[in-house]
Amino acid sequence: MTPERRSFPREVGSLPAVFDFIDEFFDRAAIGGEHRVPVHFAVEELFTNLIKYGGGREEILVELRREPGRLAVSLTDLGGQPFDIRSAPDARVDLGPRERTPGGLGIHILKRMVDGIDYEYVDGRSTTTIFKKLG
Amino acid sequence: MLEIKVGPNDEIILSGRFDASQAERAETFLAAVTGSRVVDLAELQYISSLGLGVLLATQKRLMDRGESLKLVNVRGHVRDILHFAGFDRVFAIEPPPA
Numbered sequence: 528m529t530p531e532r533r534s535f536p537r538e539v540g541s542l543p544a545v546f547d548f549i550d551e552f553f554d555r556a557a558i559g560g561e562h563r564v565p566v567h568f569a570v571e572e573l574f575t576n577l578i579k580y581g582g583g584r585e586e587i588l589v590e591l592r593r594e595p596g597r598l599a600v601s602l603t604d605l606g607g608q609p610f611d612i613r614s615a616p617d618a619r620v621d622l623g624p625r626e627r628t629p630g631g632l633g634i635h636i637l638k639r640m641v642d643g644i645d646y647e648y649v650d651g652r653s654t655t656t657i658f659k660k661l662g
Numbered sequence: 663m664l665e666i667k668v669g670p671n672d673e674i675i676l677s678g679r680f681d682a683s684q685a686e687r688a689e690t691f692l693a694a695v696t697g698s699r700v701v702d703l704a705e706l707q708y709i710s711s712l713g714l715g716v717l718l719a720t721q722k723r724l725m726d727r728g729e730s731l732k733l734v735n736v737r738g739h740v741r742d743i744l745h746f747a748g749f750d751r752v753f754a755i756e757p758p759p760a
Contacts, residue, residue: 542683564708564739567681571710575682620748624721627752633711636746 528556528593534586537578542571545589549600552591558598562659565640566600569657572633573602573612581653583607593661597642601656609648612637612655666691669702673734677705680713688713692720697729704735704758714747721752732756 533548535541546567553563570589577587583604592599618635619627638644643658664684667675674695680688701717717731724730732754736744744755 539682542681546681564743567708568710568743571681575710575712620746621751622748624718624725624752627718627722629715632714632747636711636743639746640742 530590530592532588532590534588535574537581537583537585537587539575539578541587542574545570545574548589549591556593556598558593558661562598562661566598566657566659569637569641569659570600570602572637573655573657576610576612576633577602577604577607580610581607583653594658597661598659599656600659601654603652603654606651607653609653611646611648613644613646664688671700673700673702674731675702675705677707679708680706680716681708681710682712685712685716689716689719692716693723695720695724695731696727698724698732699729700732700734702735703733703740704737706740707738709740709743711747714743714749717749718752730754 531552535545549566549570550563574587577583581604583606585605588603590601590603612634615631615634618631620635641657642660645656647654663678664680664687665677666688669675721731733744734756735758736755737758741757749755
C-alpha cells in the first residue's frame, strides 16, 4: 500500500484532522481498531511536543506507511531543533500526586504503547517514527 | 469530542475523547469542582497526556483541601494509559463491576 502524507498547521486545533487522517488510513489498510488508541496517543504526544518545543515554523508532516507486519508513522518538522525522544528519561511514575512535577509523562507512556521508535535529523529535517506491530 | 456531564449521584461523567484540543474546556470545568467526587470513565475512549495533566492538577488542588477524585469504571486503553502513568498512586481507581 502506498504511503500517505499530509501536512498540518502546527496548532492543537489540527489534532481532530490528524486523527481523521489516521483513521481513514486504518480503514483503507484494514488495520484493526485495537491499534488506534496507542497510535493516536503517540502521534498526539509527538505533534504537541513539536508545537511546544520543536522550534520549526512550517507545517508538520505526518506520514503513514504499512510495512510487513507493522505500521510506521513518521512526524517531520522542518527547521526544528533536533530531539530524539529515545534519550528522554523515564518519568517518575512511582511518585504520589504531591511529589509529581509536569513534564515527561507523555513520552514515558508513548514508549510503552508502541513497539519501536526511530529518529533522524538530516539537513534541518527532524523526523521521529513510531512503529506498531500488527497482529 | 469530550462530553462532560454530572450524573444523578453528583458523579462527574467524562465520555468521548479527552485530547489536547479538549483540555482547556475540561480544565475550566474541573477547576470549579469542590468536594470529594467520583469520576465515571466508562464511556471515555481516549485520554492523552494533557488530559492526564488536567486530572492530576485537579487531584492536587483537591488534596490540599483534604478532598479527592475517585476514578471508576476504568477500562480498556484508558486503563492501560492510567497504569503506565502510575496513576494508581495518585487516585483511587476502580474497574467496572465484573
